[in-house]
Amino acid sequence: MTAQDILDPLLDAGQKGFPHHSAPLRRSAIGGQGWNVLRGDMPLPLAVIKRDALAGNLAWMQGFAAGHGVGLAPHGKTTMSPQLFRRQLDAGAWGLTFATVVQLRAGVAAGARRCIIANQVFRAIDLQGIDDLKRAHAGLQVAFLVDSIAQLELIESWHQASKDVQPVDVLLEIGVAGARTGCRTHEQALALAQRLRASPATRLLGIECYEGLGATGQSDADIAYAQALMQRVRAIAKACDEQQLFETDEILLTAGGSAIFDLVADQLKMPLSRPVRGLLRSGCYATHDHGTYHRFMNAVAARMGCGHGLHAAMEVWAAVQSCPEPGLAILSVGKRDISYDLELPMPIAFCPQGQAGITAAPPDWKIAGLNDQHAYLRGTGAEHSALRVGDLVALGISHPCTTFDKWRWIPLVDAQYNVCDAIVTCF
């Protein structure tokens, strides 16, 4: 696949949201077509990303990391968009994070040369896939997580059975009792680090944890949770350093999702015998949202005492297709088009059919349910009663990841909903 295929692929009307009558276009040509979402130039439903909010988010998060003296390796799983990967790297990201080798391949194709797989890798096909990628791209660094001797033994089996493969770079994952992956105890972690150090199949580069699963949005609880976890991580890092278990010039210390990254950022710096690079791995910040991450960031802002610069950049537009009963309007958008895993979408704006101006959705409007291809917009007030077939409604989302993965391309729009650019995704 060429760089053009990845960064500037051909899009056509087989992809939802693309105008039916348009000839196929390179992604980079879309911004020049003069399309406007509110004018009816594009079929609905349509996910859009607000250009200015996106640019602001990319800059703010990079600035946050720089201000705290840590690097940023944004999680690519959120967007899986080569164009956004490039913009994150161009904004100053240290590298990118992925969940699988397939995702890693997309990132490398987009130009990433420092990559973390924040996940266990152990199958021969995946280990070989990383080795092949490193051979094909000189200087490519890929580190993945290890949290068990059993996983290490599988890596060693592959390494022994394979001819002429490099040792793999790994991060020791520290976990939390009752939670997901990661070593539960200091002793277990240290014993695994010693095995990793001794193994010819692995090079231990640093320590990883993920604090995001424990986040509640309640600052007292979240501060205590993050502190306890990061204390354990730092104690293990110190012990590994004292025993000279790290096999690298620069020790990586990484944590940080999109919910309480402010509570771990400063903990990723510590004096060890070699330089330490702290790395945050937030992913959802790129578009932010109107739900879960909006609430988490309110708590971050309260803790920071100075606000934050993230703005919800993603909306999904749909049309009212039926007003079958008082208080109920059915929208042409459903589970195929928008996040519903953390909470249902929320109406944020509307635009009566044939008009160009948008109005904020009144607070009585609620999405009461989603089918595969329909949404139930309920409301009690006069604005809801005034809704007509053909009116447009914008929905905000909760959880960017599960809206991105429902679109193969997404237009970027300006404040007037003119399409000024586009990204593609490769889920």
Added chain:
Amino acid sequence: MTAQDILDPLLDAGQKGFPHHSAPLRRSAIGGQGWNVLRGDMPLPLAVIKRDALAGNLAWMQGFAAGHGVGLAPHGKTTMSPQLFRRQLDAGAWGLTFATVVQLRAGVAAGARRCIIANQVFRAIDLQGIDDLKRAHAGLQVAFLVDSIAQLELIESWHQASKDVQPVDVLLEIGVAGARTGCRTHEQALALAQRLRASPATRLLGIECYEGLGATGQSDADIAYAQALMQRVRAIAKACDEQQLFETDEILLTAGGSAIFDLVADQLKMPLSRPVRGLLRSGCYATHDHGTYHRFMNAVAARMGCGHGLHAAMEVWAAVQSCPEPGLAILSVGKRDISYDLELPMPIAFCPQGQAGITAAPPDWKIAGLNDQHAYLRGTGAEHSALRVGDLVALGISHPCTTFDKWRWIPLVDAQYNVCDAIVTCF
């Protein structure tokens, strides 16, 4: 786009599940590669479709429709797979059903020439899109739903403003109070039918309803619900026929999702002044599932008194990546890969690392949660305690639609999980 692009596109390692090391391949070449899922030839997670169950399901549903003297227009939104569209048509389907004009385009590209859009269409871009498609494909029939005068007025505005466009073919949608789209009353439906008959912009072809949203799985309730709805539909069809509101040689009467289609099939036949074609629109039958539709079909079988021939054809395979605590194994599969909207996936089988034989999952195994890229497999018995990193686990699904839309291609496998064919999707 050529037929080859649609039916036999080039796949490559950018698509999850495709072996990292393989060169790009035409879809039709995949079955000849000798890949085996259990042998580790493909990265996980991986959705697979069991070839024989799929073939059986396609044949059984077609036979059910034929046996009841009605046609089948399978809902394409479930799979959005041109290869499966072709197989459904080749199996004898009257046509295909879609939810949007974008989906319709994919179906027409795959060869469908009789199409229903089981949804309201009213925006100029979509109406023009249908008109363009009909011009490009001689003999193409497309009928969509109308349920309000407001929608009709938008269609008429488009028709008046457009030069040289054909009237659109429509079906009158009958709905249920408190439910989704569709006319709520006999009077409302008849008044709209009269307006449709009088309008130069529309041709009324028949009557539509969707009974699936009211299905509970309790036969007594479902029989009463379907009977009441179908009585209304038939009364409206009769009234429309008496008033000569249908503008077609053959009147279409269509209902039928995948849950209680047996309760509406016979109601789609009735003596009117012109021939009546009954049409079922089930979509999920192609792969069936291990959850919601499995339970619905148990009730169907009980009502039929002779069993049914649908078998769960879709599985998602993942590897155990960590066993961090007794009773907990973390699998490399998450919300990006598998349905979670109706219920969480269910473990159905496992295969210890390096072995080729599979064992049924014990009943104490449960998926307790999903993150974006992880699943939590909990269990209490000895088999769970014996799970090791690298072991493979197969998950069954509930709701095929929301697993299909997470994959751009899916291999077909035989009973030994040899990959013998592949389909692509175009969501």
